[in-house]
Amino acid sequence: MVMVIYIVSFIDKIEIIKINNELAGASTGNILISGRFM
Structure with missing residues (x-):
């Protein structure tokens, strides 16, 4: 499951x-990255 999330x-x-x-x-x-990963 962790590998799926990582991929x-x-x-x-x-x-x-x-x-x-x-x-x-x-x-x-920067806007896209902060929106995706925060």
Whole structure:
């Protein structure tokens, strides 16, 4: 179960990196990261 959560969070991080690359905006990335992981 822990591995499943870890893999899902890892995929979420990859998606956030893709969004950051597309928008090229650090502030947008920070909002997404704080929204996902807090």
